[in-house]
Amino acid sequence: MKYLDEFRNGPQARRLAEEIARVTTRSWSIMEVCGGQTHSIIRNGIDQILPPQIELIHGPGCPVCVTPLNVIDKALAIAARPEVIFCSFGDMLRVPGSRDDLLRVKGAGGDVRVVYSPLDALKLARDNPNRQVVFFAIGFETTAPANAMAIKLAKQQKIKNFSALVSHVLVPPAMEAILRSSGNRVQAFLAAGHVCSVMGYHQYHILAKSYQVPIVVTGFEPLDLLEGIRRAVSQLEAGQASVENGYERVVTEAGNVLAQTTISEVFEVTNRGWRGIGVIPYSGWKLNAEYAELDAELRFSVSNVDPSESSICRAGEVLQGSIKPNECAAFGKACTPRHPLGATMVSSEGACAAYYNYGRFVELQGMKG
């Protein structure tokens, strides 16, 4: 497809990298917020063509990684019930809970289905009136509109055997939490392009101003990322701290207002625990009172889970950018994609999995081939 190839052009990417090297006079640490960006950076080797002074810090923007352990444990408890068809996005299936993951629950007889859209779960509910269909509604602002729409439709159409286990998270409060943390090293952000396509970027101005941090709305293709980095470095070098839109073909300042309206009809802001990080005030969405009847947590009374996290996993520090995945003692040894201790080793967007899969853990041999 020409459209994508345009943004993957090797010579143009190298020219952008040279331009970044030309304007860089000192060391800078830039955080790419979204896991999709991390994945693209590692997969394409973008960090390898940047000048050595530029450090990319991988952000917390992997929805699978930050979904809190107690929610995963609730999901496992619900999915194991015989009357339930539990519907989830694919990459949640291998995320470890305290003792199990959804794949093992499925293997043990739980009816766990991978869906590609929340509307598929709604259809399953219609087709199976004698079963309870539960949709695992997680993710950032990107998945929220479709999830909200499915929940709204379920209420409208009086589909009584449908409910949702909701654990949505919001990006801007997490960015602020990182800036406020004592060990913060982030000097500029590449904001998550797809989140901004829904929510716009007007809310970032106050963040940029208050914390004097440049924020560049950035896409996911190699040229998008390099352009975002170039703009961030230019601002840093010039001592500026403003919000720029480097993903204009997708993002507007106001975002998708229709999607925002649907979200606000169904969800309300709540304090949310982030796996590995802790509770961040006002950083999540939950079902509002009007939709409480569709809340799977209430329907199945699963508030009494007793989560226990691996004692050696340092996913939280990875998610906050304090350490690189391969600085964790368990990385590649006790913790691998096959036996993940933390969620960051599971999702293809997780920083640990990206490091592991693309081989950032051993000195490369034979590269002169």
Next chain:
Amino acid sequence: MSRIADDPIENVAGSQPSVAQTTKVEPSANRAAVEMHEFSCPIPIHDHQHIIMGHGGGGTLSAELIEQIFLPRFGNPALYALGDSTVLSLPSSRIAVSTDSFVVRPLFFPGGSIGDLAVNGTVNDLAMSGARPLYLTAGFILEEGLPIDDLVRIVDDMARAARAAGITIVAGDTKVVQRGHGDGCYINTSGIGVVAAGLDLCLDRATVGDVVILSGTIGDHGMAVMSRRDGLEFDAPITSDTACLADLVQTILHACPETHVLRDPTRGGLATSLNEIANASRCGIVIEEQAIPIDSTVRSACDFLGLDPLLVANEGKLVAVVPEGSADAVVTAMRNHPLGSRAALIGRVVADEHNMVVARTSLGGHRIVTMPIGEQLPRIC
């Protein structure tokens, strides 16, 4: 793409009859098979539009299935004898044997069906040893309720694929399992071929300095099947690449008889095949990502679902590892073959104690290419 069947043995109805034979068959029986395919019984299996348990029970219904569906399509003297086993004469004592089971959902997908896969899959496995495939057996596990028309389509596809590959189906078996205990139809095929003297193709023969050649675009089959999966139907003009590679293999071996490794990257995709070669041969492989041909629609579909095309299944592609000096000859010969028109040199075998497969990216960076752990799971957003 495959799933492992989980049917407990007690759900299997009947254990006979095997459609096999005691008649001697010479390799020249191929010709008989070619002629027999024209014959197809027009009479429908009376009263039944769907497979019922009795079709696996060994009685009249089983016999009808054999006589009206299998024999007319696979027909050859060996099958018509309906013996318990088949006696074959082979032109050489150096034989290749392979078996494979086929479980795909949906049974029909753009570009092919489980029937095509069941023949081409085993034939290709034989061909990867340099063998000339000769005979195939076919075992069916049918689910109660499978439309007879679907079975006919599958068997038609198998017969056509067998004719194209020049092989004869010399034995078969059918069982029926209860509704809900199978995905409509599972097929196992086993095959025999003969290997010419002097050929020595083996996974562990890749040598430092060798080049790696790919016969064409990757990911087509996996994405074609995925485009028709329940809940994921997307309208993309992607067709499976299912094809018999035996002739292409002979073309390669003619151009380079000292070919070291041939591998068809099916489940697990190109990444898995390359890792298997690197591990078995105790070497590393460096590939140029840009050199790997990928159809633009397949690439877009993979992007959309968050899948890596290097890990997506193929059913009509092969990887050849040959000495550097033969690279041009092999690429040219492959490009002159209809199944190798987009053949490309994609990488080299290097010394590497970690036996890693490394891809150079178009940006000038590099990444390690690993095997998938299980099935790729589409990502969340």
